[in-house]
Amino acid sequence: MISSEAPLILEISDLHARVEDQVILNGVNLVLRAGEVHALMGRNGSxxxxxxxxxxxxxxYVVTAGSVRFKGEDLLNLTPEERSRIGVFLGFQYPVEIPGVSNLEFLRVATNARRQQSGRSELDTFEFEDFVHERLKVVQMDPAFLERSVNEGFSGGEKKRNEILQMALLEPLISILDETDSGLDIDALRIVASGVNQLATPETATLLITHYQRLLNEIKPDFVHVMSNGRILRTGGSELALKLEQSGYEWVDESFANQEAD
Amino acid sequence: MLATRKWLEALSSPNGVLKTVQRNGRQHLSKIGMPARTQDPWRLADLTRLEELLSLPVSSETLNSSSSEQDSLPVVPQDRFRLFLDSRSDLGSLSLPDGCRLLSNDELERFLGQTLDKCPSTTEWPIAINQASASCVLGLLISGKKVPPIEVILRANSNELMPTRLLIILEEKAELDLLQVFLGEANSAQSHLLEIHVGSDAKFTHSWLARGSGDSSLMSQISVQQDLNSEYALNFIQYGWEFARFESSLLQVDGNANSTIRGLQITKGIEQSSTHSTVRFDGPEGSFDQLQKSVISGSSHSIFHGLIDVPKIAQRTNASQLSRNLLLSDRARIDTKPELKIVADDVKCAHGATVSQLQQEELFYLQSRGIESKQATNLLLKGFCYDIFENSPVELENWINLDQLLVSLQ
Structure with missing residues (x-):
């Protein structure tokens, strides 16, 4: 149940950003509260x-204007590792392969960094093994993947499962999942989506970036946003995603142009 | 020339089992003098380091690693056998494990230098330095498969040049697992000459850790001759020397043998470390696989030159050589040259070299999981070195604090 009284997790206000000389974000405004699932859709390059x-x-990426507050704290002043430790999680669209770095060791170091920040005791090798094996069930992942190098030689689906496994271990307050559904077959999509659903709690928020309704059939969003040219043009409920599936993005552009003209 | 003459004059008179070798080495050295940058093998070398090396007196006292020194070393695991080698070791009193015995003086006279002469030629100067100064040689004959893993520790004291020479012969079907550990104190130097003859169907697993410190230097030469169906695998790690030069020369006498070399050199500060390897197949169906890695930081300089020589007789040879280098600083320098010389027309040979820096996306990925930048860098460096450690004996970890070493590079 969504309540406007639920605590604020993330507040993005008039965010502008560029990479090298190219401006990409042109004033993004978005608020996520505890317990909410948001879907962010839009054309490639939006x-x-x-x-x-x-x-x-x-x-x-350089932020040129605007602000982002995470539970009231200025997020933009923090390093990537500090953001992760306070509970911000990014599920990568293309998880990076790191040859020679043991997946198990990586997951243990990452988990302990987050636990330390939240005042919990660090897990030793044996405690971590128990913990990770329990968490593997969330994504029905083969323990053999723990023994391999981080994402090295993993299929697209295995990489995405590994991302959700990290989410399960880090227990973030906000999960930003960037096209977690890309490259997944139907079964893998269900498994990954089920993992995300199991991990969503009334205390956490989720931002799903996706192109397809099929993910939203599995993970029901409370809000759907459509992005274009670095801004969110339209926000609605899950019916908005269905409308996009039928009418494409031109409809959003046109209705926005009409709205601007009025 | 003056440096060579002064050094030669300071040597004590030729003596011991290597008397003739010493005499010949000295004559040869006085003829060739100091290396010059105009000579191809020394084109990239910092020759001032060679002169510094010659300014050190040759170690003249028995080191006999005192018990307190031995206490500071990792404990010998139960199933392994450790021995110390220095320039004046009293080799006659060495106790050796079953399946391993000392070569007699007659055998030494017969076999010493044979492999060196047979293998593709390496640089003259380091050999001449060793021959001119080494007064003893440890010759080991290995028989059977039950010899326990052997560790040979070579530690030079400060302010001396320690020459050591080793000859190892593996009889037919014998097996040996050897770990050599070179330790360099500040302002010390080592010259090491090693000949290995791997008999047919024999198997030699060779690990090599060369850990220098301060302004230490190491010049080492390995010559390996392999008979039919033999296996030789070398895993070597070299770091911490202000000047280190590792040369290996490997010959598959009749082809049809397996050879592997995995090397890692790590440099920082103003260190210069070089690896030169040559492999030749004098028969068909030999295989060789080489991976040479370097991590280069500060203003240091890393050099690799590898040559695979496949003459006409070596049909159906399968050889590959890859040099992978990680530059951690814009002042660091790498020179790498993997080289193939192929005359045979039915072979599979590959070679390649890569030079890269730490990948920003990999670092960000780790950082986005709460791992702070230094630790993330450390994990990536460890990952880069992983192939080498994966194939080394676990005992190697007792000799090297990899975390500390990698942190010192940042």
Missing amino acids: GKSTLAKVLAGHPS
Whole structure:
């Protein structure tokens, strides 16, 4: 149940950002409260992934105006690792392969960094193994993937499961999932979506970046936003995604142009 | 020339089992003098380091690693056998494990230098330095498959040049797992000459850790001759030396053998570390796989030159050589040259080199999971070195604090 009284998790106000000389975000406004699931849709190049990376603190993107507050705190002043530790999680569209770095070791170091920040004790190797094996069930992942290098040689679906496994271990307050459905077959999509649903709680918020209704059949959004040219042009309920599926993005552009003309 | 003459004059008279070798080495050294940058093998070398090396007196006292020194070393695991080698070791008193015995003086006279002469030629000067100064040689004969893993520790004291020489012969079907550890104190130098003969169907797993400190230097030469169906695998790690030069020369006498070399050199500050390897197949159906990695930071300089020589007789050879280099600073320098010389027409040979920096996207990925930048860099560096450690004995971890080493590069 969505309530406007629920605590604020993320407030994005008039956010502008560029990469090199190219302006990509042109005044994004978005508010996410605890317990909410938001879907962010839009054409390729509309700025969705840039917004995700700016929120996670990617060094290539420069914020030129606006603010982002995470539970009232200025998020933009924090390093990527500090953002993760306080509970911001970005599920990558293209998870990076890191040869030679053990997935298990990586997951343990990451989990302990987050636990330390939230005042919980760090897990030693044995405790972590128990914890990770329990969490593997969320995404029905084969434990053999723990023994391999981070994402190296993983299929598209396995990489996305590994992302959701990280989400399950880090227990973030806000999860920004950038096209988590891309490259997934129907079964893998259901498994990943089920993982996201299991991890969503009344205390957390989720921002799903997607192109397709099929993900939203599995994870029901409370709000759907449409982005174009670095701004959110329209916000609605889940019916908005269905309308987009039928009418495409031109309809949004036209209705926005009419609205501007009025 | 003056530096060479002064150094030669300071040497004690030729003596011991290597008397003739010493005499010949000295004559040769006085003939060739100091290397020059105009000579191709020394084109990139910092020759001032060679002169500094010659300013050190040759170690003259038995090191006999005192018990307190041995205490500071990692404990010998139960199933392994450790021995110390220095320039004046009293080799006659060495106790050795079953399946391993010392070569007699007659055998030494017969076998010493054979592999060195047979293998593709390496640079003359480091060999001449060793021959001119080494007064003893440890010759080991390995028989059977039950010899426990052996560790040979070579530690030079400060303010001395320690020459050591080793000859290892593996009889037919013998197996040996050897770990050599070179330790360099500040302002010390080592010259090491190693000959290995791997008999047919024999298997030699060779690990090599060369850990220098301060302004230490190391010049090492390995010559390996392999008979039919033998296996030789070398995993070597070299770091911490102000000047290090590693040369390996490998010959598959009749082809049809397996050879692997995995090397890692890590440099920082103003260090210069170089690896030069040559492999030749004198018969068909040999295989060789080489991976050479470097991590280069500060203003240091890393050099790799690898040559695979496949003459006409070596049909159906399968060889590959890859040099991968990670530059951590814009002042650091890498020179790498993997080279193939192929005459045979039915072979599979590959070579390549990559030079890269730490990947921004990999760093960001780790940081976005709460791992702070230094630790993320450390994880990536460890990942880069992983292939080398993966194939090294676990005991190597007792000798190297990789985390500390990698942090010192940042």
